[in-house]
Amino acid sequence: MKRKSFLLFVAPSVVSMLLLIAMPLAGVVYLALHQSYVKTELVELTTEVPLFGGLKRQVTRTVPQPVLDENGRGVKVWKFVGADNIVQAAEVEGLDEILSGAREVTSLRGFISELHREITNVDFWSALEFTLLYTFGTTPFVLLIGLGLALGVDRASERLRGTMVFVSILPMIVTPVVSSLAVYWLFLDGAVIASLIEALGFGRFYFLADQLTIRTVIVAYGIWWAAPFAFIILYAGLQTVPRDPLEAAMIDGASAWQRLRYVVIPHLMPLLAVITVIHVMDAYRVFEPILVFGASVFANSVQYLTYYTLSYEDNANKAAAYAILTVIGVVILLIPVLVHTYRDQATRR
Amino acid sequence: MAVWFAVATFPFLWMFLISFRKAVDAFATPPKLFAPFTFDNFHHVWVEDAFWHFAINTTIVTAATMAVSLTIGCLAGYALARYEGKLGFWLLIAALVFRAMPHVVLLTAYRPAFFELGIWSRYETLIVVLVAINQPFTIWMLRAFFMGIPRDMDEAAMVDGCSRWGAFRRVVVPVMWPGIVTAGLFSFLLAYNDFIISSQLMNGDMTTMTAALGNYMGQKQSVTRLMHGVAGAVSVTIPIIILVYAFQKHIVSGLTAGAVKG
Structure with missing residues (x-):
């Protein structure tokens, strides 16, 4: 089959996968590297507070208000935070403390079970x-x-x-x-x-x-x-x-x-x-x-953890960080398979 | 063997059995083998909870997903079976990696993007998403089927003056029907069984049948509500059982083609 007709035949399928699988993956990376919040500004708000006998007094306060765009929706700010989200999701700092924390070592077995208990207290690692x-x-x-x-x-x-x-x-x-x-x-x-x-x-x-x-x-x-x-x-x-x-x-x-x-x-x-x-x-x-x-x-899974963060905590950035960690896991699991397939293909030629 | 058959069917048999009972009997302690028979649960779920509406949504979404997914999957599968360049190999590897992606990862990106675009909770959105998620598996399987069809067939047609497209449409597809039916069955199962994406992308009246089961879950539900869930679960299961019984031979051949040759 000629290259040109091959490309034509696979185009619809490839486009669908690029748009809805590859691009979302890139999107997840973007989400995981940013932190988003609704922009707020301090507004001087003057209200009339009724006093007795029909008298009113004007009170001016400075309050934070969400900035709205012309459609009346909050303006979202995207801030680049680098690997912060991912580090937080994996609770690297916590792990550090656990690993370097002083504890009484009585036996190797006790030490390992203690370590295991503390690590699995962290959401991601237990999942x-x-x-x-x-x-x-x-x-x-x-x-x-x-x-x-x-x-x-x-x-x-x-x-x-x-x-x-x-x-x-x-x-x-x-x-x-x-x-x-x-x-x-x-x-x-x-x-x-x-x-x-x-x-x-x-x-x-x-x-x-x-x-x-x-x-x-x-x-x-x-x-x-x-x-x-x-x-x-x-x-x-x-x-x-x-x-x-x-x-x-x-x-x-x-x-x-x-x-x-x-x-x-x-x-x-x-x-x-x-x-x-x-x-x-x-x-x-x-x-x-x-x-x-x-x-x-008692028994969490990485996919459920991401789902939970996304739909109940409504935190897309944190969910994206979990998603990235999940994908890294998939890739690590797949590496032996990919290497094998590649060698297999190479020897067939 | 006998133990396995019992274990494989018991949860479903029990579910069917208790779906025709009143809540008191269904979850009685200790469980009862015989209890009065009632259609109340099904009546409530289908009539009052408007399950028929969700059933229509499911029909539209699964039928469209199957049709689109097979059309573009056949084109790609055929090309992958006949093309000898390196590109084909890399495409298959990419599809393998995509196949392994947990769906929630994609969902994380869909949520903000679809809200921005204003295409939340529409048939088209869910159909397109399910088609894309289906593609990796579909093209691997269809490729295996197309490889089983001798090259001589389309080459002879091309010698006789058919274009590549003409050979594909007039000569190859007509002998491919068994493979297409199998791949269709698997697209059906994937679209129909999907919970995580359907339940998040669709809401209110647009919910599909499988996703609607989520409404009955959770430990704080009353027992009556739980019974409606049982009836709903049974309603979701029946179409699958019928379809799979009808197309059983194709499932065996399909999984073999997808995995053995791939």
């Missing part, structure tokens, strides 16, 4: 902590469950497969807000799960009142939500496993486990890598369960 915990805590389980399901469905009879696939992918396709709600309703105090556990004799659980349980529930939700995705891809991948090596292995007396370990899994390796990459990208954006569970005190 980052849970986001990473969620991302890397779910990944191995997603891969394992996905592989197990794919092997199971692959062995099932032809007629059952369709239904099995459909049922298995439900958690993935249903609107995340809805599926989070559906799970949340099960874990309410005294609802299905808590009652079940109590009936089995394990005592009373209040899932939503404790950091450990609420985090476990959200991570479990993450696994439940993402495993179908791994399943579908691996299931499709299993259809392409070559027959010959499998039969050769069988003739050589390899057990089912050995066939899986030495023939099937190496064949699926590239897919496992793809799933990991996509899952990490999606898990890093975890938002809905945090919102629905109302869990931001």
